[in-house]
Amino acid sequence: MLRKKTKNRKAPSSLWRILGTFFFLSLTVIVALSAIGTAVIVSKLAQDLPSDDEILSYKANEASVVYDRNGKVITKLFLENRRPVELKDISRWMVMSTLAAEDSSFYSHHGIRPLAILRSIFSGDGGHGASTITQQLARNLFLTLDQTMQRKGREAILSLRIEQLYSKDKILETYLNAIYFGHGAWGVGAAAQAYFGKPPSNLTLAEASVLAGLIAAPERYSPIKNLKKSKVRQRYVLQRLTTLGWITEEQKERALSEKLTFNNTTVKNVLNVNKAPYFVSHILFKRLLPKYGRDRVYSSGLKIYTTIDLDLQIAAEKAIQELKSEGAIVALDPETGEILALVGGKDFKVSKFNRATQAYRQPGSAFKPILYTAALESGYMPTDHILDKHISYEIKESVDKIWTPGNYSKKFAGEEPLFEALTHSHNTPAVRLTDLTGVEAVMSMSRRLGITSPHLSPALSIGLGTASVTPLEMASVYCVYANNGKRVTPYSIREIRDNNDKTLENHTPKLEEAIDPSTAIVMRSMLIDVVKAGTGRRAALTGYEVFGKTGTTNEYSDAWFAGGLPGLVSVVYAGNDDHKPLGRGATGGRIALPVWKNFMEKAVTMRTYPSTFDVPENSAVVKVMVCRKSGYIASDGCSSAELYLPEDRAPKAVCPLHGGSPMMAMEDPNAPRLLLLPQDSSFQLGEMTVPSELAPSMIPPSIPARVPPAIAPATDPYADERETPATVEDKYQQLLKQYGLSD
Numbered sequence: 001m002l003r004k005k006t007k008n009r010k011a012p013s014s015l016w017r018i019l020g021t022f023f024f025l026s027l028t029v030i031v032a033l034s035a036i037g038t039a040v041i042v043s044k045l046a047q048d049l050p051s052d053d054e055i056l057s058y059k060a061n062e063a064s065v066v067y068d069r070n071g072k073v074i075t076k077l078f079l080e081n082r083r084p085v086e087l088k089d090i091s092r093w094m095v096m097s098t099l100a101a102e103d104s105s106f107y108s109h110h111g112i113r114p115l116a117i118l119r120s121i122f123s124g125d126g127g128h129g130a131s132t133i134t135q136q137l138a139r140n141l142f143l144t145l146d147q148t149m150q151r152k153g154r155e156a157i158l159s160l161r162i163e164q165l166y167s168k169d170k171i172l173e174t175y176l177n178a179i180y181f182g183h184g185a186w187g188v189g190a191a192a193q194a195y196f197g198k199p200p201s202n203l204t205l206a207e208a209s210v211l212a213g214l215i216a217a218p219e220r221y222s223p224i225k226n227l228k229k230s231k232v233r234q235r236y237v238l239q240r241l242t243t244l245g246w247i248t249e250e251q252k253e254r255a256l257s258e259k260l261t262f263n264n265t266t267v268k269n270v271l272n273v274n275k276a277p278y279f280v281s282h283i284l285f286k287r288l289l290p291k292y293g294r295d296r297v298y299s300s301g302l303k304i305y306t307t308i309d310l311d312l313q314i315a316a317e318k319a320i321q322e323l324k325s326e327g328a329i330v331a332l333d334p335e336t337g338e339i340l341a342l343v344g345g346k347d348f349k350v351s352k353f354n355r356a357t358q359a360y361r362q363p364g365s366a367f368k369p370i371l372y373t374a375a376l377e378s379g380y381m382p383t384d385h386i387l388d389k390h391i392s393y394e395i396k397e398s399v400d401k402i403w404t405p406g407n408y409s410k411k412f413a414g415e416e417p418l419f420e421a422l423t424h425s426h427n428t429p430a431v432r433l434t435d436l437t438g439v440e441a442v443m444s445m446s447r448r449l450g451i452t453s454p455h456l457s458p459a460l461s462i463g464l465g466t467a468s469v470t471p472l473e474m475a476s477v478y479c480v481y482a483n484n485g486k487r488v489t490p491y492s493i494r495e496i497r498d499n500n501d502k503t504l505e506n507h508t509p510k511l512e513e514a515i516d517p518s519t520a521i522v523m524r525s526m527l528i529d530v531v532k533a534g535t536g537r538r539a540a541l542t543g544y545e546v547f548g549k550t551g552t553t554n555e556y557s558d559a560w561f562a563g564g565l566p567g568l569v570s571v572v573y574a575g576n577d578d579h580k581p582l583g584r585g586a587t588g589g590r591i592a593l594p595v596w597k598n599f600m601e602k603a604v605t606m607r608t609y610p611s612t613f614d615v616p617e618n619s620a621v622v623k624v625m626v627c628r629k630s631g632y633i634a635s636d637g638c639s640s641a642e643l644y645l646p647e648d649r650a651p652k653a654v655c656p657l658h659g660g661s662p663m664m665a666m667e668d669p670n671a672p673r674l675l676l677l678p679q680d681s682s683f684q685l686g687e688m689t690v691p692s693e694l695a696p697s698m699i700p701p702s703i704p705a706r707v708p709p710a711i712a713p714a715t716d717p718y719a720d721e722r723e724t725p726a727t728v729e730d731k732y733q734q735l736l737k738q739y740g741l742s743d
Helices: 002-045 050-055 092-102 112-121 134-142 149-165 168-178 187-196 205-212 227-245 249-257 277-297 310-320 364-377 418-425 427-437 439-449 461-466 471-482 518-532 590-606 662-667 678-682 726-738
Strands: 064-067 073-077 303-306 324-331 341-342 385-388 414-417 486-488 493-497 503-506 512-515 547-552 556-563 568-575 621-627 638-648
Touching: 064 277, 064 324, 064 512, 073 277, 092 134, 092 168, 092 227, 134 149, 134 168, 134 205, 168 187, 187 205, 205 227, 205 249, 227 249, 227 277, 227 418, 277 303, 277 341, 303 418, 303 471, 310 324, 310 568, 310 590, 310 638, 324 471, 324 590, 364 418, 364 427, 364 439, 364 461, 364 471, 364 518, 364 556, 385 427, 385 726, 414 418, 418 427, 418 518, 418 638, 427 439, 439 471, 471 486, 471 518, 471 556, 471 568, 518 547, 518 621, 518 638, 518 678, 547 590, 568 590
Parallel strands: 064 303
Antiparallel strands: 064 073, 303 493, 324 341, 324 568, 385 414, 486 512, 493 503, 547 556, 556 568, 621 638
16 A cells, blocks of 8 residues: 555656656747747847947037137038037036936936836837937937837847947937937037027026927927927926926926026028028038038038128128118228128028129229229329310221210310329220220239139220129229239138048138239329229228229119228129119219228228228339329429329429429429320310420320220120029029038
């Protein structure tokens, strides 16, 4: 019986061992298969995920910043507006509010919270709302927003890897710099500025709780769009902080009652350029995008230091609003060629056409200084005489066979010194002087002084300003007179650095001698007289030497004033884009000059300028007072003008018309000459009221034997105009698409 009992006991024990072994082996197989399956799934999910090196090398898109010459921010260029900041530079209230709203156990988990995920799944949320800050970061940086289990798995894998590669503080810093806060602001640095106009280090608890509340749904909780919803979300964040014991009930209530001031000019899109839009567009499409491409310009954090003075730019933008028509203002530093202000129109949103750089327009008499400079270089003197009388030319190739230029006043002054002809902007002397000097010499001089326009034609009317040029070109020309003869190349960018502060390019002034300093000084003195006694009188600025010239085209379609003072040259152009007349009597002196003066009056209060122009001691010129009628040295009875003349060619005799010795005038080797064309011989000569034998030397200059120019003045100078507001707008939109800046 005992044996039998013992035998019966062993049988069940053996069975259990067998079953246990089987269960253990099955479980091992299942675990192994699960491990293999999990490994396969993880491996599959991990495919195409970034490597550790790629994760470590990640850098968020960073806006490029455009600065003025004084370090003021003009604009930011961005696809995602970011201002990366370090964690130490973020308000502790912002850090606490973010953790309370998004992941209060951030510093205790390892990237994911399995229990939170399971709770979310079993509650029917499908895992939504259980994401840690690390998971959100992984999703925002490297994954899509697809609501699939596959994406969530990939997110979890990435999160664990990120936690291994980075410290908690670095993860939180990266997260705060990466998330979207709405209104184009990416990261807390941009958001603090966009919403509150301050750096993130200065955010209060009330402000920080508003921003932290935006993370879940920036557009829904935007305080600018819906303050009521924003306050509800803020209350939630503050309550979370109170529940966690991170703030007191009193602090919560104080934050809720704090009155917040929001910045209502938040940046809405990449093309919203509020300051200096024509200038920014100019450097963007002419320099930055062609050289660096869209991604580098808009995403790599370039620092672009420009030449403009933002204060002068704003003054110019305000001044241009005085015009009833469209127009442009350009201001240059004549010593360097730096563009200090550039306004291409009254409203960039209405028209992208940059009239400062793209509008080729006839400058009228503002072009005459180029002619007179060529004449001075050819040996003619400001005191030489010329006729302001009727003159006609036969142009066989023209529809109108006879060309007869006239004056604005419809009157003629008769015989007058060259400087007086310029001061009062008489046209027939300019035509005669063009003929005497030679059209090719005038064209050559215009190129030397800075005119690059393709719209120069060898017509006799070129001296009247019938070539089409831009305001920027004219500003370059007038710089030559301000800086004693040096041509400057206008430039807009001083330096560009990358986000590591490495210099990518650096620009310095480019100057070359265009004309002899003495010629420039003489010409400038003639233009100063235009402001003192001629068509530019209203441009005078108390305490400063000012030079300049008005310009008006036929039918009053374009009005100009170009000129400057020591250290600043500016040009104002006014005109309609369709070339319709500005109105009868709409001269450069009436339309453009007041705008120019308004701008310059503001300019002299913003920067310090010398009161007089520099005349080097070694300049071969002498300052003299000459009679406006005779061109001789002025006596007490003369109406006089102060001019610089070549020291070896300045008249020595006193004006014989107003008390000087006729004999000495006759013997003066530098006596003014009367410049005559062959067809002028029919006019009575020596009209000054002095004995004919003592009249200015009536020796016609040597006139080259040549056929007069056969090209007539253009009847419609804009017939073949290539760039119009419409074509520029189309081109602008094409460039936006080309560089991926619009759909």
